Amino acid sequence: MSSPIQVHLLPALIEPDALRDATAVVIDVLRATSTIVHALAQGALGVIPCAGIDEAQRLAEQQLPGTALLAGERCGLPIPGFDLGNSPNEFSAQAVQGKKIFMTTTNGTRALIAAKTARRVLVAALTNLSQVVVEARQQAGPVHLVCAGTDGRITLEDALCAGGIARWLQHFGDDMDASDDATQLAINLYETHGPDYDRTFDLLRASRGGRNLIDCGLGDDISNCARQDRFDVVPELFVEDWEIRLAK
Amino acid sequence: MSSPIQVHLLPALIEPDALRDATAVVIDVLRATSTIVHALAQGALGVIPCAGIDEAQRLAEQQLPGTALLAGERCGLPIPGFDLGNSPNEFSAQAVQGKKIFMTTTNGTRALIAAKTARRVLVAALTNLSQVVVEARQQAGPVHLVCAGTDGRITLEDALCAGGIARWLQHFGDDMDASDDATQLAINLYETHGPDYDRTFDLLRASRGGRNLIDCGLGDDISNCARQDRFDVVPELFVEDWEIRLAK
Numbered sequence: 001m002s003s004p005i006q007v008h009l010l011p012a013l014i015e016p017d018a019l020r021d022a023t024a025v026v027i028d029v030l031r032a033t034s035t036i037v038h039a040l041a042q043g044a045l046g047v048i049p050c051a052g053i054d055e056a057q058r059l060a061e062q063q064l065p066g067t068a069l070l071a072g073e074r075c076g077l078p079i080p081g082f083d084l085g086n087s088p089n090e091f092s093a094q095a096v097q098g099k100k101i102f103m104t105t106t107n108g109t110r111a112l113i114a115a116k117t118a119r120r121v122l123v124a125a126l127t128n129l130s131q132v133v134v135e136a137r138q139q140a141g142p143v144h145l146v147c148a149g150t151d152g153r154i155t156l157e158d159a160l161c162a163g164g165i166a167r168w169l170q171h172f173g174d175d176m177d178a179s180d181d182a183t184q185l186a187i188n189l190y191e192t193h194g195p196d197y198d199r200t201f202d203l204l205r206a207s208r209g210g211r212n213l214i215d216c217g218l219g220d221d222i223s224n225c226a227r228q229d230r231f232d233v234v235p236e237l238f239v240e241d242w243e244i245r246l247a248k
Numbered sequence: 249m250s251s252p253i254q255v256h257l258l259p260a261l262i263e264p265d266a267l268r269d270a271t272a273v274v275i276d277v278l279r280a281t282s283t284i285v286h287a288l289a290q291g292a293l294g295v296i297p298c299a300g301i302d303e304a305q306r307l308a309e310q311q312l313p314g315t316a317l318l319a320g321e322r323c324g325l326p327i328p329g330f331d332l333g334n335s336p337n338e339f340s341a342q343a344v345q346g347k348k349i350f351m352t353t354t355n356g357t358r359a360l361i362a363a364k365t366a367r368r369v370l371v372a373a374l375t376n377l378s379q380v381v382v383e384a385r386q387q388a389g390p391v392h393l394v395c396a397g398t399d400g401r402i403t404l405e406d407a408l409c410a411g412g413i414a415r416w417l418q419h420f421g422d423d424m425d426a427s428d429d430a431t432q433l434a435i436n437l438y439e440t441h442g443p444d445y446d447r448t449f450d451l452l453r454a455s456r457g458g459r460n461l462i463d464c465g466l467g468d469d470i471s472n473c474a475r476q477d478r479f480d481v482v483p484e485l486f487v488e489d490w491e492i493r494l495a496k
Contacts, residue, residue, distance in 0.1 A: 015400075153429065154261075154429055156432055156433060179459075182401070182402040185407055188440055192439075192440055206432070208427070
């Protein structure tokens with residue numbers, strides 16, 4: 001029996017119980033999951049997704065001095081008093097190595113919560129797309145790609161990344177069924193825009209999220225989020241610890 | 249100021265009050281809106297969308313003898329005792345001319361209800377795509393394209409039709425803004441599959457709705473729904489009468 005690959009263009013479109021026994025892949029290209037991939041690739045020990053500013057501060061205070069960093073954004077902008085915003089480049093090895101990062105972002109956190117009933121929860125961006133495909137292929141059962149979207153609206157960049165993962169899973173997996181309509185819609189977007197950096201970059205700049213970043217003076221983040229397979233790490237949300245670390 | 253074109257890939261994705269002062273275009277390519285277009289093009293006086301079988305029967309009984317027809321489907325199949333199913337070809341001139349059709353289909357009716365707060369509610373399928381573009385261009389204000397989907401799931405054929413209408417509105421309308429992400433996703437699908445009949449036909453056959461029709465022995469309906477601009481009629485839902493008739 002073939003295993004379905006299913007793209008959910010928004011967390012709200014996941015049917016109840018759909019993720020049970022599935023591998024979920026959470027995608028928030030601009031910028032939460034791109035930043036998480038970057039942070040773990042640069043040596044952060046873990047990222048703890050926090051629902052709010054207060055929770056992030058409270059949890060960080062419980063850590064040994066010098067081991068925790070506060071990170072996140074509200075409406076795209078850094079949070080006053082926090083160590084880091086939500087721009088991938090801020091998460092340099094120098095800044096994050098050996099640290100735990102308490103991170104609060106609106107849409108990314110919501111998508112992780114929506115995915116938590118899955119058997120495994122992987123974290124994907126364009127920057128680690130191929131490595132996520134490798135990891136997901138090793139799992140039996142369905143693969144559900146959960147796009148974070150923005151404030152309940154579908155985003156092009158998440159659809160693109162989900163389409164890329166679905167496309168390569170379909171390509172490599174003899175027994176993967178990508179016939180779901182939303183999955184085909186995303187694959188079609190990837191096939192016309194995805195594999196080429198310039199087209200990906202243009203798509204991200206034209207997306208609502210990209211335009212917002214440019215308006216906020218954060219346009220450089222777009223190129224950092226657009227480059228496919230820059231890293232070979234796969235972050236995984238370990239639900240019981242509520243912490244994202246490198247998958248095994 | 250430019251007017252937005254916005255694709256809603258499902259009725260549930262319409263934000264509250266979003267349709268106020270807008271022109272809504274309701275799309276259920278397989279098959280409710282294709283059938284409505286066909287019926288009005290063949291001379292039916294009107295189509296009354298009914299929530300259920302009982303309601304359709306009750307309303308039809310209130311008409312003068314010989315003036316009403318019962319039509320619709322459940323799970324794709326004709327309803328026992330009804331005059332017509334939901335296959336466009338059944339709605340020939342001989343069958344429908346001068347008649348009012350009391351029609352119950354699950355997803356199409358739901359989408360019409362979701363759109364009823366708009367200033368005008370047009371009914372579109374691939375078969376009258378260009379004429380809907382002509383009509384919608386004459387309206388001031390936003391244009392919202394409402395895809396019916398199937399049981400809460402996004403469908404390729406509705407996204408394709410919405411993408412085609414959005415693409416041509418953007419092309420012809422100097423002051424139309426199609427930058428919304430879901431709209432761009434749909435336009436991308438249309439640009440890769442839409443204008444060409446063979447590619448459209450293949451896409452509809454491969455969609456979940458198309459596969460269901462083939463499984464039910466209704467595969468011929470697909471070609472009847474796939475042919476663009478076969479008709480130059482624009483059905484409109486007149487909300488106060490709750491009846492679909494030719495626009496103007």
